[in-house]
Amino acid sequence: MTAESAFADVRFDLVRKAASAAGLPSGGAVPIRLAENDLWRIPKGVVVRIARAGQSAAAAREVAVTRWLATQGVPAVRPLDLEQPVHVAGRAATFWEELPPHRSGTSADLAPLLRRLHDLPPPSTVQLDLMDPFVRVAERITAARSVGEDDREFLLARLDELRHAWAGLPDGQPLCVIHGDAWGGNCAVTEDGQRYLLDFERVSQGRREWDLTSTAVAVDTFGTLSDEEYERFCAAYGYDVRSWDGYPVMRDVRELRLVSFALQTADQHAGALEQAQHRLACVRGLRGPRPWHWRAVP
Missing domain, CATH: 3.90.1200.10 (Aminoglycoside phosphotransferase (APH), C-terminal lobe)
Structure with a gap:
């Protein structure tokens, strides 16, 4: 096993554990973007965002902000209605409704x-x-x-x-x-x-x-x-x-x-x-x- 594949396995394991802690399935998880924050698509139209270490407060604030934006009618991604963030291996995971097919904006x-x-x-x-x-x-x-x-x-x-x-x-x-x-x-x-x-x-x-x-x-x-x-x-x-x-x-x-x-x-x-x-x-x-x-x- 290469170092790169081992690193990918660690990242997938984080997604699996985070989804399990939230009561969600993770089979067939697909990476959307792996960077400072990792984004994964999991079943049932859910996107998982795993923040870098030490960003639990920021992740909680992001969920709270988007819930507030929903009350203001601002079009934005929406968090799932569950207790979050979920913590795995020192990192905060949040769960979001997947958007319909889309492109990046201008x-x-x-x-x-x-x-x-x-x-x-x-x-x-x-x-x-x-x-x-x-x-x-x-x-x-x-x-x-x-x-x-x-x-x-x-x-x-x-x-x-x-x-x-x-x-x-x-x-x-x-x-x-x-x-x-x-x-x-x-x-x-x-x-x-x-x-x-x-x-x-x-x-x-x-x-x-x-x-x-x-x-x-x-x-x-x-x-x-x-x-x-x-x-x-x-x-x-x-x-x-x-x-x-x-x-x-x-x-x-x-x-x-x-x-x-x-x-x-x-x-x-x-x-x-x-x-x-x-x-x-x-x-x-x-x-x-x-x-x-x-x-x-x-």
Whole structure:
């Protein structure tokens, strides 16, 4: 047995044990995505989400948030009506109704859903923390094995610089409930055109500009979204975050997070190393002006 197949067996065993603890069948479980959080499809139209270790509170909050969204009529994935999360081997498992056949949303699909979310009053049934844009960034940089000490020192100094800049952001739109990871992959569109929000792990109270910057960097940093597509996004939402004076700081914070994530991924998947090094060179000023044409990492 290879190390890879043994690892897959461990992951399947987690799904089996989690489903059993919830009173659900697991025969024929199929992986949907195996990443920081593992997603599996099991019988009876159920999706199991197994969070990384130490994320039990976040998993419970995600279930509570989606239940609250159901009371507000916001189209989103729905958790099963059972006591959750379930805990197995130090990890939290949650259980969700499987959506009908669907595709990932576009920025224009995402915009009206974000607007609905941002316009909601704060929930009285869920305690939401203030959004921390720097969560896990220092840890990822410090732990990265794919960078030399000079690059590590640069990134940590850049992190300190951006923490200071964030504290001095100008006034913007009122604080609200934000998604925290607002991109097209977290919006699903079914064959009948219904749109749904997905993945509420990072929901918090914060600046709506943070959610909107995710789409803006698809234009400015990744170069994967055209100006015309971005204009449709802004029209559907009703605001262009790039017109706000604080946008460059928020963009730079997003970019540093994306660099740290790529470095973390490169330590686990050799295929991500080239992209991680490219992102690092860009923020160090070695690849010219934006857009830098970043690609997704595995």
